[in-house]
Amino acid sequence: MSTTTTDLQNEIDAIEGSHISHNDHHHGPEKGLMRWVKTTNHKDIGTLYIWFAFTMLLIGGAMAMVIRAELFQPGLQLVEPQFFNQMTTLHGLIMVFGAIMPAFVGLANWQIPLMIGAKDMALPRMNNWSFWILPFAGAMLLSTMFMQGGGPAFGWTFYAPLSTTFAPASTDYFIFAIHMLGFSSIMGAINVIATIMNMRAPDMKLMDMPLFVWTWFITAFLLIAAMPVLAGAVTMMLTDRNFGTSFFDAAGGGDPVLFQHIFWFFGHPEVYIMILPAFGIVSQIIPTFARKPLFGYSSMVYATASIALLSFVVWGHHMFLAGMPIGGQLYFMYATILISVPTGVKVFNWVTTMWRGSMSFETPMLWAVAFVILFTIGGFSGLMLGIAPADIQYQDTYFVVAHFHYVLVTGALFSIIAAVFYWLPKWCGRMYNEKLAKIHFWWAIISVNVLFFPQHFLGLAGMPRRIPDYSLQFADFNMISSIGGFAFGASFILLTYIIVDCIRNGEPVKDARVWESAKGLEWTVPTPAPYHTFDKPPSKELILAESSHIHVEGVH
Amino acid sequence: MSSLTEDELLAKQRKGARVTALIVGAIALGIFIFTIYVNRR
Numbered sequence: 027m028s029t030t031t032t033d034l035q036n037e038i039d040a041i042e043g044s045h046i047s048h049n050d051h052h053h054g055p056e057k058g059l060m061r062w063v064k065t066t067n068h069k070d071i072g073t074l075y076i077w078f079a080f081t082m083l084l085i086g087g088a089m090a091m092v093i094r095a096e097l098f099q100p101g102l103q104l105v106e107p108q109f110f111n112q113m114t115t116l117h118g119l120i121m122v123f124g125a126i127m128p129a130f131v132g133l134a135n136w137q138i139p140l141m142i143g144a145k146d147m148a149l150p151r152m153n154n155w156s157f158w159i160l161p162f163a164g165a166m167l168l169s170t171m172f173m174q175g176g177g178p179a180f181g182w183t184f185y186a187p188l189s190t191t192f193a194p195a196s197t198d199y200f201i202f203a204i205h206m207l208g209f210s211s212i213m214g215a216i217n218v219i220a221t222i223m224n225m226r227a228p229d230m231k232l233m234d235m236p237l238f239v240w241t242w243f244i245t246a247f248l249l250i251a252a253m254p255v256l257a258g259a260v261t262m263m264l265t266d267r268n269f270g271t272s273f274f275d276a277a278g279g280g281d282p283v284l285f286q287h288i289f290w291f292f293g294h295p296e297v298y299i300m301i302l303p304a305f306g307i308v309s310q311i312i313p314t315f316a317r318k319p320l321f322g323y324s325s326m327v328y329a330t331a332s333i334a335l336l337s338f339v340v341w342g343h344h345m346f347l348a349g350m351p352i353g354g355q356l357y358f359m360y361a362t363i364l365i366s367v368p369t370g371v372k373v374f375n376w377v378t379t380m381w382r383g384s385m386s387f388e389t390p391m392l393w394a395v396a397f398v399i400l401f402t403i404g405g406f407s408g409l410m411l412g413i414a415p416a417d418i419q420y421q422d423t424y425f426v427v428a429h430f431h432y433v434l435v436t437g438a439l440f441s442i443i444a445a446v447f448y449w450l451p452k453w454c455g456r457m458y459n460e461k462l463a464k465i466h467f468w469w470a471i472i473s474v475n476v477l478f479f480p481q482h483f484l485g486l487a488g489m490p491r492r493i494p495d496y497s498l499q500f501a502d503f504n505m506i507s508s509i510g511g512f513a514f515g516a517s518f519i520l521l522t523y524i525i526v527d528c529i530r531n532g533e534p535v536k537d538a539r540v541w542e543s544a545k546g547l548e549w550t551v552p553t554p555a556p557y558h559t560f561d562k563p564p565s566k567e568l569i570l571a572e573s574s575h576i577h578v579e580g581v582h
Numbered sequence: 583m584s585s586l587t588e589d590e591l592l593a594k595q596r597k598g599a600r601v602t603a604l605i606v607g608a609i610a611l612g613i614f615i616f617t618i619y620v621n622r623r
Contacts, residue, residue: 145592148603212607225599250613273622
């Protein structure tokens, strides 16, 4: 029984209903399945988010396998074109809204309270609600495939009028699913903002916060500003489809291009919602395994904020060919290229952190270094796409597909895998099999490049995206890409085994500081992390000593 | 270190968190309504 247990704490615990005995808030989790349904504990909810994301990743990945199998050779072999289009649409939607975003929210749930010395997230019941909306939304989205007329087949960007006038009946379910996913994201973002602003240790200033917390803080504001715009877009779609409005219907005085503006006003910040937390993860991992404080901490914070602000003023680069005055093209081109400045600051800071560091290459570091190299490739192809005259050639080709998969797979997804390997021993108190994890890393890193790099060449040669069949001259690179795709897909079987094996049979880890050079408040709590942490806020001395960016002489 | 007791600190933090959540939620709702309002036909 802790000496800090009081009536107030008991009252809070009782309200949140997260335990059996109200006499002792140092209880363990509730037993049985209902623990997961009723939980308000940030660690439980983080775990739920991450497993949900992993499940959706496998479902979305299976759809990618269907796509690559059909594209293995020219001609139509396996699926009907309409079904192929459903696969590309649902693959994109599931990976963005079902896998990458929930995975980052899961990591935020686990790590943010631990990293800022808070007892839990600020609004634990809302946290529970945010998560439990997701499985229903995901199931509704997937159920559209089995409805009459098939599921959505208009691409993850769901441009009107394809998604309004010419869409199947299941689109209304798709709209409801997007509403729910957006609502969940907004509630998650509110929770992150309130937690960081109000729950962090009283002696932790904003500029004392770890980079992962900073990047999530900024990401949460992006979510608050961007997701309601998406909700507005799908609401207008809904009323156009069912209530006789004409937001996007030219026949009624509306404008289909307006949809593209609204979508990309959401869509471009969405890209940064999926990459800023990745920047934070890499900024935690590299100093640990380079055994040096993070180089340029404050410039990292300002660069993240700059990227976030710029993300709202560049949406037009997705629409260079939709009909835009030359002045508009120039503006969006220059603004887009401007983003490379703060992004470059980050890449140089990571490299400088590693420079002359005492580096070792445990699995999380391998993934982090792979992130820096491969995300930079994705960034460079993004710059190429941002050049308006060049985009006339690249628009709607496989070059775009290659670009955003380098950003989102070798960027966002790789950072999530890095984070899981980095923090998993702290979460479950067991170490993964390092040898298998390294085999998996090299398997994935080779296959992912075999999968996506040839797509640059396909795009430059003019192969359009979202087609189930193609001209003969694209055959060789498509076959290579598909072989890489199958190998990359298979690597996730090994990843699943490594993670499950770690949780069930991994070698127990006793040290609070799992990685000898890791810094951060999360490494001061016992391993595995207890169900409740930071009853007592950490001291200023501890906060400074555990800062990964401040070098304190004589302190670990 | 704050002079508040742990209970007072927790109560203060949670009160502040509710106000923050309310403000941020209101901003999100405002953006949603504004998006539809400016695009009305």
